[in-house]
Amino acid sequence: MRKRISASLFAEGGQICCATCSRQLAPAGGSWKTKVALSTVLVGQLPGAGTNVETRVVLRRFCCPQCGHLLDTETALPEDPFLEDVVRV
């Protein structure tokens, strides 16, 4: 049975899947972010960045490795771990 995980993810058959292309990404019930494509961009390089933004802070973009859909983002310093969001299924 298909269960919603977020606006961009669902779980089915014990797997977390991309809501756009249904690609299986990671086992359900755990962290999925290490199993998908990650691209980072410096926040200071984004349009509209302020005059005083921390030079090291990045926007992590977690993407479906199949369709490239953006699944989640987080603002982070490079040394900080991924945020863990786990829905019990």
Added chain:
Amino acid sequence: MKGPSMDPVTFSIIRHRLFRVVEEAVITLKHVSGSAITNEGHDLMVSLYQADGSLLMGGVGFLHHLTSAAEACKAIIRKFEGRIGEGDLFLLNDPYTAALHTSDIYLVAPIHHGGKLVAWSACFVHVSDIGAMNPGGFAPDAQDIFTEGFSSPGIKLVDRGELRQDVWETILNMVRSPEMVALDLRSMIACNNVARERMLALIDKYGAPIVDAACKMLIDQSEARLRERLRELPDGHWQSRQYLEVKGEIYKVLLTMTKSGDTLTFDFTGSSPQSKYSVNCSKWASLGGLFAPLFPLLCYDIVWNEGVIKPITMIAPEGSIVNCTRPAPVSVATVGAIQSVNNAACSTIGKMLAASDKYADEATAVWHANHFAIFMFGNNQRGRLAIGILTETFAGAGGARTFADGVDIGGEIPNPISRMANVETIEAQFPIRYLFRRRLTDSGGPGQYRGGAGGEMAIVAHDAPDGGIHYVVSGKGTKFPQSEGLGGGYPGGVNDYVWIHAPHEMHDVDRFAQSLDTIPGDSESISWGVFPLMGSDALYIRWNGGGGIGDPLERPPEKVLADIDAGLISERAASEVYGVIQNEKTVDGAATKTKRTSLRQARLSSGAA
């Protein structure tokens, strides 16, 4: 013991009367107060409490005060046991007892009926000044609580209806603008008086047992309804991380919210140790901070009372930035660690709601996440000392929702009635002139649904007897975005504070610049401390937008184009973030498709995490 039986109509009438009691007390507070921060910015709160101090009817205003004022009532009950009389009124503003910071003064009043304590009313305003190191209450220069002004863990201000003149004069003797603080205090006294009168009228009409039974039913009902809602939501845990920066030091508020069955636990383990700067907050402040978004996001149709509090647990490590120990400074807490707790709780609750088919439409990205809280002070055009906040800090910006964009300049989650004053109101109080004030391009977090835009403004001194004015800035949001996105949405922009040093030849020349780029002079980014606004110098401020939701490449190109036309996003953002290419003010469909494909490919070329 079973209480009196009650028909549902009577219950409903009493419930609504309680709402009206609070509402009328809020109106009283606003009408009597002379401070823009209260009657324009709505930095206020009024609520009713049970005889034991627990929350009975949470009112509007800054919601992180609802639980803290409950603790204030309980502290007064403990401290004044056996000495709480009819017509008494108590003042409390110690952050280590219950308050959020010293300048948010609680006035709490017992309500007696037939000689018996039956309830409490409580309210707060951010008083004009509290005698801290820096005018206005936010004290970036403070090194401990002792330098943050007058602080009371509980004092009787009114004794059986008689104002204690000695206490009154002592307080006013310790603040910079005693006449304004007196008006602030009188507005709260009036507010409590109205709350008491209306509560007594309610009890006189229905009888104390019936009203008491209705109140207990309300609390039971709220608890049952929230627990039912929680059971409908998925179990799991969600995290959020907020960064604050002060003078080169970086602090984190880390939240793990765990939902299990009909309970929610907010665990701040992993947050930074307490700071030497005044961005810390006490544990009561953190508790209030997490409830501020919880009330509107999970209890939008549930009465905000003690019943809502029961299913919630908070873990806040002692000695951390979210549970600091005395005498750590906390005067910037409400726009520092508390607001980060607000944001983190908003983010995790949003993620939980987004994981539910039933409640996904209630999810939101983080709203305006960072007050800029600039307090100006100095002699105004009438030669009087003026101290007050730039109320644009309350203008806010809505976070995106799962079905719509966030509202531009759309307020904030912790205060459903926050707003900013008219430009003319501020110009009438302070010797300044606005150059411009408007929505800010590229401030709303990109997404399929865009975060609401924040704003930008610039001011110069005008008609100032001393050649200008000074201001206190407690900025800690210029380095890191704090309005987190959701489900692939980007965060909203950051705050900025720019001191533009006028070129020498520009002194004493009026200017009418319409953007930061066209204000002549050398720009200096500032964020923490006291600064002058003198001569022809200018102060430019921008405030953050709300977070976005969903992949920006999924935003309909026509909406992107409309955003460009409205000045809400730049052509650069349209191309680089949204992948939309224009051709003579229309969407170039083919080029847009190619661009979006290439942007998706670029994401994938980074490989697995």
